[in-house]
Amino acid sequence: MKRKMFLLFSGMLLWGVAFTQASPGSFRILIESGSPYYSPQTISVQPGIPIHWENPTATYHTVTHDGCLDGSGCAFDSGAILPDKMFEVINLQPGIYPYHCTLHPIMRGHLVITTDNKQQRQPQEL
Numbered sequence: 001m002k003r004k005m006f007l008l009f010s011g012m013l014l015w016g017v018a019f020t021q022a023s024p025g026s027f028r029i030l031i032e033s034g035s036p037y038y039s040p041q042t043i044s045v046q047p048g049i050p051i052h053w054e055n056p057t058a059t060y061h062t063v064t065h066d067g068c069l070d071g072s073g074c075a076f077d078s079g080a081i082l083p084d085k086m087f088e089v090i091n092l093q094p095g096i097y098p099y100h101c102t103l104h105p106i107m108r109g110h111l112v113i114t115t116d117n118k119q120q121r122q123p124q125e126l
Helices: 002-015
Strands: 027-031 042-045 051-055 085-089 095-100 108-113
Touching: 027 042
Parallel strands: 027 051, 042 108
Antiparallel strands: 051 085, 095 108
16 A cells, blocks of 8 residues: 555656645536546645535546446445536545546546645645
């Protein structure tokens, strides 16, 4: 697990993902019709911060943890998110959560739940 986190964080640095200190609140991810599809594509927040995916597109989408498909444990699965609707996840345990849209497999993102304040994105008010 530590090796996976190291590789993910190293990859984030190569991709130019910037982190700032997080504070209590919520975090918003927009579902988009074009790349990167989930914006931001990778986030890192502390445990307990609600994460909202908003779907402003005209198409149905899902937010499905990869563990739901590979048998490693399903942390979240939105089912179909209708246009102009949203999905929320709260209280995830620290770890790395890759996710995707089951309807559009090219759509992929990552959640990193960490207690390290130096590696957290600033939550956004809804």
